[in-house]
Amino acid sequence: MGERIEQSSGSGKIKRSSELRTETRLELEDLGDLRRTHYCGELRVEDAGKSVVLMGWVRRRRDLGELIFIDLADRTGIVQVVSSRDRSAQAFSAAELLRSEYVVAVEGKVTKRLPENVNPALPTGEIEVEAVRIHILNTAKTPPFYIQDNTDADENLRLKYRYLDLRRYPMLRNLELRHRAVKAVRDYLSSLGFWEIETPMMTRSTPEGARDYVVPVRTAPGKFFALAQSPQLFKQLLMVAGVDKYFQINRCFRDEDLRADRQPEFTQIDIEMSFAGEEEVFSLVEGLLGYTWKTVLGVTLPVPFPRMTYREAVARYGTDKPDIRFGMEIHDVTEAFRGTSFKVVADVLRRGGRVKALVAPGQAGMPRSQVDALVERAKGYGAKGLITLAYLDGEVRSPARKFLSDSELDRVREMSGAVTGDLVLCVAGEDVPCCEVLGKMRLDLGRTLGMIPRGSSAFLWVTEFPLLKINEDTGEWEAAHHPFTSPVPEDLERFEELARTDRGAIRARSYDVVLNGVELASGSIRIHRRDVQEKVFRVLGLNEEEARKRFGFLLEAFEYGAPPHGGIAFGMDRLIMMMAGAETIREVIAFPKNSSGTCVLTDAPASIDREKLEELGLEVKVPHS
């Protein structure tokens, strides 16, 4: 017991710590009948005089020779244990042996500290525990990084030793926050009559959407389950079943590239309700988030949330998930250039394009190198070019100055709302792409110019997304949300006409919850009528037979009395991330994958044995690793 065997064992190179730290004198004790009476972080002045038994980890040891202080830590916090020979010879000799992260039980007496010894930085700082007996329950190797609140250790190292990383209070607090948020969600939805029902994770691969994770099946060689990308179809079946109000906190799997706020497996709060329209979903969600924020963070959210259509969001913010914590909206300045002799812009206008503008307040004096960087960035975002106009006192500085007339410059200033001292960025081209470029520039500038207020939460409903979108790869129209999303009633009335002339303009009864520019939830009112579903399938280019093949079970179910229904699904991890104020989703997941999609802790994904492949009827083509 208690060996401190280093990884290099066997190499012949013995690290000193592996020997000296164990010393012959160190004997581990069993827990026996010893039981904890208090948690470390809970002790207060009122506890002074009490005899206590604490259990925890030695976070720090301050050895003053004949006086040893120990910071004893458990999930509730840290308390100082003091030990000296005159108080207890046993405790003192044990304290001399202690090292970082040893596991100990401390029997002792809570004493009020002298005023000059109080540590105001600690909730337990007014007291300390005088050790009477110290039981060393386990030793510990020296941790590969510091177990302290602020770490700058490499994230992959943290992930490899995630159990140590989680020992840090910010991480423990995130885990607790998550637990409380999940509980709040369950409590709230349950109180409104929602039933939590589990749906399969192993299911059938569907052609739409993200790439599937695939599960080979021994009993059906050559066939595969897909891990569910969402419980979408099943929750709709539950509506047909008459469940009426359903929710689930479930895991979803999507095999796509990762991001700071995206993991290949993630948790969703999935909700569906029958005989409801948008307003019922909206108020449910506002109530749910309001309750959760209040219970977990003690913060009252302003409800109802503001609403904005997709079209408006793109026009004003260049994105379908605007961060409305700051202004800096996009302006259409096309008319300022009507009849311009600036060839590049004139060409765009002739083709029916637009000119969009973004005002960077007070940035007219931006150095040329930075302005050039902005132009490059805009190109990186897909713009053909970026016209920068620096409105200085009495002059306008711009690389395109000689192509532009004074009146054009005045009109741009007027239409964009720019004032002297501002830098105006203009992009010419197709309407939506221009807005999207400027939308990204807006976020970049908002961040670098410090325009985004910290600590504020700006919720927003974005509604009426397009029903269809064009797939860039295939050039075909696809469902933007999923193929069971209802069109808005007005557009359904003239559905045939729109399907012929302007498919992209058909609006869906779909909606997102956006918080500070992050998509938190997404949902829709579904199609429950066969005739409507057929129309949508038709515009998607699916005939009866193809639709049957893909979604047959759902379509069949819908023939047995599907109620009108709709719902929404939250990205739980993102929700918690926002509540915790974390930078990445990984900070609120106990055991996340790194951004390359591997689990550093278990070294998964990994190869499997030849025999297992054999059994599954699989052959691997890539060179073995």
Add this chain to the structure above:
RNA sequence: GGAGGCGUGGUGUAGCCGGUCAAACAUACGUGCCUGUCACGCACGAGAUCGCGGGUUCAAAUCCCGUCGCCUCCGCCA
């Protein structure tokens, strides 16, 4: 798939317009001293062939090429 950034003792960094660098600093680690510390302090000690491979050169942590890993973003994510 694309762009950018990073990779040096356990950890975090410096060095990186080539030589005096078998590499500095902090911290962690070990030993000793220390009775009021709380990031304790002081002293001493151990610890890295600078991600990997190749090239240029009299000489490479440093320059070049390739490669691997990681992080962020774009594409992608109904």
